[in-house]
Amino acid sequence: MNRRIFIKGALAAGAISLSGVDSLVARQARSKAGVRIPMTPYAGGFVLVKPGTTEQALCETLIQQAKTSGASYCDVRLVRYLTQSVGVQDKVVTGISDNESYGIGVRVIKDGTWGFAASRNVSADSGRTLVDDACGMAAANAKLQTAPLDLAPVDAVTAEWKTPIKKNPFEVSFKDRAQFLLDMHALAATVDVSGKKLYVNSWMSCAREEKYFASSEGSKIWQEITRIDPASWLTVANPMTGDFASRALFVLPQGRGYEYIEGYNYKDEIQQAAKDAHEKLTATSVEPGKYDLILHPTHLWLTIHESIGHPTELDRALGYEANFAGTSFVTVDKLKDFTYATDLVTVVADRTQEGGLATVGFDDDGVPAEEYPLIDKGQFVDYQTTREQAKMIKEARSHGQSYAQGWWNIPFQRMPNVSLKPNEKPFSLQDMIKDTDKGILIMGNSSYSIDQQRYNFQFTGQVAYEVKSGKLGKMLRDVAYQSTTPKFWKSLDALCDKSEYMLGGAMNDGKGEPMQSNPVSHGCPPARFSNIRVINTKSEAAVAKHTSMIDYES
Amino acid sequence: MHNDVLSIDDLQSIAKKVLSYGKSEWAEVELTSGHYGNLRYAANTVTTSGAHVNTNVGITSVNGKRAGSVTTNDLSEDGLRRAVKRAEEIATLAPENGELMPPLPPGQSYVRSAAYDQASTDRDYAANERARIAQLAIKEANLRQLQAAGFIESSTQHRCYRNSKGLAVGDEHTRSIYSTTMRALDGMSSGWSKAASHSIAQLDPQTVVRRAAEKCVAWNSPRVMDPGTYKTILEPSAVADMMQQLQDSLDAREAEEGRSPFSRPNGTTAIGEQLFSEKIHLYSDPNHPLVPAGVYEGGGQPLIATDWIKDGKLSTLRRSRFWAQKSGKPAVAGASNLVLDGGGQLPEDFLYNVKEGLLITSFWYIRDLDNQTMLKTGLTRDGLFWVEDGKIQSGVVNFRWNESPITLLKNVIDFSRPVITAPRDGWDGEPMLMPMLYVSGFNYSSQSDAI
Numbered sequence A: 001m002n003r004r005i006f007i008k009g010a011l012a013a014g015a016i017s018l019s020g021v022d023s024l025v026a027r028q029a030r031s032k033a034g035v036r037i038p039m040t041p042y043a044g045g046f047v048l049v050k051p052g053t054t055e056q057a058l059c060e061t062l063i064q065q066a067k068t069s070g071a072s073y074c075d076v077r078l079v080r081y082l083t084q085s086v087g088v089q090d091k092v093v094t095g096i097s098d099n100e101s102y103g104i105g106v107r108v109i110k111d112g113t114w115g116f117a118a119s120r121n122v123s124a125d126s127g128r129t130l131v132d133d134a135c136g137m138a139a140a141n142a143k144l145q146t147a148p149l150d151l152a153p154v155d156a157v158t159a160e161w162k163t164p165i166k167k168n169p170f171e172v173s174f175k176d177r178a179q180f181l182l183d184m185h186a187l188a189a190t191v192d193v194s195g196k197k198l199y200v201n202s203w204m205s206c207a208r209e210e211k212y213f214a215s216s217e218g219s220k221i222w223q224e225i226t227r228i229d230p231a232s233w234l235t236v237a238n239p240m241t242g243d244f245a246s247r248a249l250f251v252l253p254q255g256r257g258y259e260y261i262e263g264y265n266y267k268d269e270i271q272q273a274a275k276d277a278h279e280k281l282t283a284t285s286v287e288p289g290k291y292d293l294i295l296h297p298t299h300l301w302l303t304i305h306e307s308i309g310h311p312t313e314l315d316r317a318l319g320y321e322a323n324f325a326g327t328s329f330v331t332v333d334k335l336k337d338f339t340y341a342t343d344l345v346t347v348v349a350d351r352t353q354e355g356g357l358a359t360v361g362f363d364d365d366g367v368p369a370e371e372y373p374l375i376d377k378g379q380f381v382d383y384q385t386t387r388e389q390a391k392m393i394k395e396a397r398s399h400g401q402s403y404a405q406g407w408w409n410i411p412f413q414r415m416p417n418v419s420l421k422p423n424e425k426p427f428s429l430q431d432m433i434k435d436t437d438k439g440i441l442i443m444g445n446s447s448y449s450i451d452q453q454r455y456n457f458q459f460t461g462q463v464a465y466e467v468k469s470g471k472l473g474k475m476l477r478d479v480a481y482q483s484t485t486p487k488f489w490k491s492l493d494a495l496c497d498k499s500e501y502m503l504g505g506a507m508n509d510g511k512g513e514p515m516q517s518n519p520v521s522h523g524c525p526p527a528r529f530s531n532i533r534v535i536n537t538k539s540e541a542a543v544a545k546h547t548s549m550i551d552y553e554s
Numbered sequence B: 001m002h003n004d005v006l007s008i009d010d011l012q013s014i015a016k017k018v019l020s021y022g023k024s025e026w027a028e029v030e031l032t033s034g035h036y037g038n039l040r041y042a043a044n045t046v047t048t049s050g051a052h053v054n055t056n057v058g059i060t061s062v063n064g065k066r067a068g069s070v071t072t073n074d075l076s077e078d079g080l081r082r083a084v085k086r087a088e089e090i091a092t093l094a095p096e097n098g099e100l101m102p103p104l105p106p107g108q109s110y111v112r113s114a115a116y117d118q119a120s121t122d123r124d125y126a127a128n129e130r131a132r133i134a135q136l137a138i139k140e141a142n143l144r145q146l147q148a149a150g151f152i153e154s155s156t157q158h159r160c161y162r163n164s165k166g167l168a169v170g171d172e173h174t175r176s177i178y179s180t181t182m183r184a185l186d187g188m189s190s191g192w193s194k195a196a197s198h199s200i201a202q203l204d205p206q207t208v209v210r211r212a213a214e215k216c217v218a219w220n221s222p223r224v225m226d227p228g229t230y231k232t233i234l235e236p237s238a239v240a241d242m243m244q245q246l247q248d249s250l251d252a253r254e255a256e257e258g259r260s261p262f263s264r265p266n267g268t269t270a271i272g273e274q275l276f277s278e279k280i281h282l283y284s285d286p287n288h289p290l291v292p293a294g295v296y297e298g299g300g301q302p303l304i305a306t307d308w309i310k311d312g313k314l315s316t317l318r319r320s321r322f323w324a325q326k327s328g329k330p331a332v333a334g335a336s337n338l339v340l341d342g343g344g345q346l347p348e349d350f351l352y353n354v355k356e357g358l359l360i361t362s363f364w365y366i367r368d369l370d371n372q373t374m375l376k377t378g379l380t381r382d383g384l385f386w387v388e389d390g391k392i393q394s395g396v397v398n399f400r401w402n403e404s405p406i407t408l409l410k411n412v413i414d415f416s417r418p419v420i421t422a423p424r425d426g427w428d429g430e431p432m433l434m435p436m437l438y439v440s441g442f443n444y445s446s447q448s449d450a451i
Helices: A003-012 A054-068 A124-142 A174-189 A259-263 A266-282 A297-309 A429-434 A485-490 A537-541 A543-549 B008-021 B077-093 B123-144 B205-219 B236-248 B252-256 B321-327 B347-352 B405-410
Strands: A040-042 A045-047 A073-089 A092-110 A113-119 A158-162 A197-215 A220-238 A243-248 A289-295 A347-350 A371-376 A418-420 A438-443 A448-450 A456-460 A463-468 A471-477 A479-484 A492-495 A502-511 A516-524 A527-536 B026-042 B045-063 B066-072 B146-163 B168-184 B190-197 B228-234 B282-284 B306-310 B356-370 B375-388 B391-395 B399-403 B412-415 B419-421 B432-434 B437-447
Touching: A054 A073, A054 A092, A054 A124, A054 A197, A073 A174, A092 A124, A092 A174, A092 B045, A092 B077, A113 A124, A124 B045, A124 B123, A174 A197, A174 A220, A174 A266, A174 B077, A197 A266, A220 A259, A220 A266, A243 A266, A266 A471, A289 A297, A289 A429, A297 A418, A297 A438, A297 A448, A297 A456, A297 A485, A297 A502, A297 A516, A438 A479, A448 B356, A448 B375, A456 B437, A479 A485, A479 A537, A485 A492, A527 A537, A537 B356, A537 B375, B008 B026, B008 B045, B008 B077, B008 B146, B008 B168, B026 B123, B045 B077, B045 B123, B066 B077, B123 B146, B123 B168, B123 B205, B146 B205, B168 B205, B190 B205, B190 B356, B190 B375, B190 B419, B205 B375, B205 B391, B228 B236, B236 B356, B236 B405, B236 B419, B236 B432, B252 B321, B356 B437, B399 B405, B405 B412, B405 B437
Parallel strands: A092 B066, A113 B045, A158 A220, A289 A438, A418 A516, B228 B356
Antiparallel strands: A040 A045, A073 A092, A073 A197, A092 A113, A197 A220, A220 A243, A289 A527, A347 A371, A347 A418, A438 A463, A448 A456, A456 A479, A463 A471, A479 A527, A492 A527, A502 A516, B026 B045, B026 B146, B045 B066, B146 B168, B168 B190, B228 B437, B282 B306, B356 B375, B375 B391, B375 B399, B399 B437, B412 B437, B419 B432
C-alpha cells in the first residue's frame, strides 16, 4: 500500500459526485471547447452510457478514426468517478465532500506500440485530437520498441455488470452518515481510560465507477462498480508522560453497499479499540526471539497482499516495474516449478469474489472476470496477466488483470482479489490456540515494509497477545516479525476452516509510473506460522545498544 | 484549441462565476488546470506513454459553522451551477464544525516564485525530450549490456484560489522528473538515479543514465556484511526521503496534544531543544532560486520562507489557523519545498574525503515503527556500497534498516553542497535541495537479498 495516499485518506482522494438532487436537469450546456455530451440522469446518479446514446456513437466514431489513422487496435473508456466522504474527529465533523470526475481515455496500438491520450473534454472535437495525439505518440515511440505488441485474443461482447449492492450508500444522507460516526465516537468516549486523553478519528467514503468500454474488436461493456471505505483509529495519550498508543478499527473497505456498514459490529469494536489502545500503554513489551505466530485474518490479508499478491504479478517478474514498484523473486523460470508454501496453501486470483474490491465483470482490456489458482497446494502455478502479457509466458488467454485508476490513466496489470483458501478440514481459532505452546496472536495491520523483490519483510499488527501452553495470555506491545517470503509460507503449519474466513482489503495499492491506486481484497482464515523471528520495535529505537541481540536470516 | 490548459486569468474568471452563483454566507473556490505527459520504458524497450489534460474545480460553501465541499471537472455553466447548489445542500446537511475558520481576508501578501519554465510547456518539445531521454538510456544499456527501465514525466499546472471576501491568488508551475534503473542481464545487480527540476532542459539525463549504469556495474559481486550500526553516507535522494518523513511530523497540534515525537509533558513541545547536530538548518522557501515551489496552500494561506530546524534546534512547527486561535499563538503555514543546507563540496568530491562507511543510494518502503521516537523501517535499494578512503571498495548486499530521521540529523558528521533532488518512496511534491550526509551511525537490522 502506498503510505502517503493512505495518510491523505479518502477526503483528499480524487473523484466523486452528484447524487440525484438535480437529476431532472438535462445536461446540454456548452463548454468552452465545444458541445459537451449530455448524460442521462436517473435517481441516485447518472447512467453514463446506454446502448444507442450519443456517447456510444462518439466512441464508435473515434474507433473508426483511429483505424483510419492506421491503428491496429483502439479502445475508448468513458468513465465517471463519484466519491463522497465524511470525516469526523472526536465530536466534530471535519469534512463532508462530494467529488466527481468525468473524462475520456483513448488507447491505441499503432506500429505495434501503445499510445494514449485523455481529456476531461468529452466531445467530438476533443476526441479527434485525442486519437491524433495517441496515434502520433505510438508512431513516434515505435522507433524505441524492440518487438511489436501481440495481444492475446478475447471474445467481443456486449455486456452490463454492476456490483451487487443491497443499499446504495449514495442514497444515505450525509447527515445520517456523519451521525453514525458521531454516535460511534460517543460510544468510544464512554470507555474508561483512567483520566487519559482519548482521540478518535473516522472517515467513511463511498466510491462509484461508471464505466463504458468500447473496443475496435467490437466489445461494448458498461459497468457500475461500487465500493465502500470506512476507517477509524483511536489514540490514548498520557499528557503527563507524553506516552501514547493507537489502535485502528479492523473494519476494512469492501466492494459492497451501505449494508456493509450496517452489518458490521461497530458498537462493540469501537469500545474494544478504545480499551485496547488504553491497555497498550502499559502492556508488556515483547521479548525478542522465535515464536509461532497465529495471524488473524484482520492481519493476514495484508501479509498475503505483500508476499503473494505482488510477487505473482507478471509485469514485475518481466522487469516492467524495475524502476519503481520493483521486480519479483518469483522469476519466470519458476513458473510451475517452484514450491512457494506448504501443501496446506492454495491461493486463488479471483475477480468474481463476493464483496471484493477488485471484483468486476470485465477488466479494462474487456476480458471477463474469472477465478484461477496462483498457488495450488503450495506449488506456484500461474501469474496475474493482461492481454499484452499472456503470450510472453506462452499462455493463450489473458486472466483479465488490466485496470486503470482513472480515465486519465493507462490501464496495466493490477492485482485482482488474491485469497487464501480455508482448510477443508474443520479447525477453529480455538483449536489453533489450544495447539500452540509458545506463540503470539496478531490482529489488525499497522506497519508493513517489504523489499522490492517481495522477499524480505517486516510487519506489525494493531494488537498482539501472548499464547502460552495452549492459552491466550496477556497483551504484548512493540511486536514486529521479520521473515523471507518462501521460508515464511513454508512454515505455515496450521490453517483454520471456512467458519473463520474473513475478507480484508485496501483501496490504495500503489504501482506504476505515474503511480496508480488499485482497490483490492484478500480473504483468508487464521493461519499459524512456526518459529518466526520477532523483534521488539522499542529496543530497535534504542539503536546501537541492541545490535548484539539481532541475528539475521540469510 | 481543444484540451488546453486554462490560463490563470481563465481560472479566475471561472472562480468569479462560481462565486456569483452562490447564496451561502461565504464560499471559496480552488481550480487546478494541468497537462501531464509521460513515457515509460523497461527491458530496453518503450512500454507505455500517455498524456492527459484536466481542469478541476473545488467549491466550499459555508453557512455559520457548516461547510460543504464539492469537486467537479464539469466546467459547463450547468455543471458549475449544479456543483454550487450541491455544496450548499451539503452545508445545510452537515453538522456544525466547531473548528471551521472564517475565510482569509484580501490583502494577503504572496511571494513570487519562478517555478514556471516556458519552454517546458511546449507539448511537442516536451514529448520529443521524453523520447530522446528514453532513447539515450536504452542506447547506453544496450552498449553496456544492461537492462534499462525508467520513467520521464513533464507537466504544466496552473492554479487559483478565490473566496467571496475578495481574496484571490494564483500560481503556475512546470515540473519534470526523470529516474532510471539499470540492471544486469542476469538480474544480479542493479543501479538507480533520479533527477527533478521545474525545467525539463535541466534534468541532465546523461548524468542520470551514467550514474545508474555505473552503480549497476560497481555493485556486481557484492560482499555480505553483518547487520549492525555503521557509519553511513546517504545520497541526496535518500536524505530527501528521510526529510519528507520528518516533515510529516512537524505539527504543533499533534505535539501539544501529546501525539508526536515533539511532544513534551503537559502540552509543551520540543521547540528550542537541541535535538539535532548544530550544523543542521532545514527550511522551506517557495521563492528559492533552485527549487521554486507553490506560493500558497489551502484556504489561500501564503507560504513563506520558514526555518524548521536552525543551528540544530527545532525552531517551529506548522500551526493551523484553528489551532493558532485555540492556542493563542500565530499560525504557521506548511512547506511546498524543503532545503537542507550543507557544505561547499559537490557530492562526488565530498565522497573522496570519507574515511569509511556504507554509501546508500536510495531507500524503499519506508514505514513507521514507533511514533514516539519517529522510528522508521525500510530497505536500501539499487546501490549499497562500502567506501574506504574516499573510494567505493565494493557493493554490499542490501539491508533492512530501523532508524529515526531525528537520530539521523543528530548523528551528522559532515555534508556536501546541497543539490536538486527528490525522494524516491511515495513522493508527489516539488523538487528538494538536499546534501549528501555523512552520519556517525545508521542501524541495519537484517540482510535483504533483494536486488
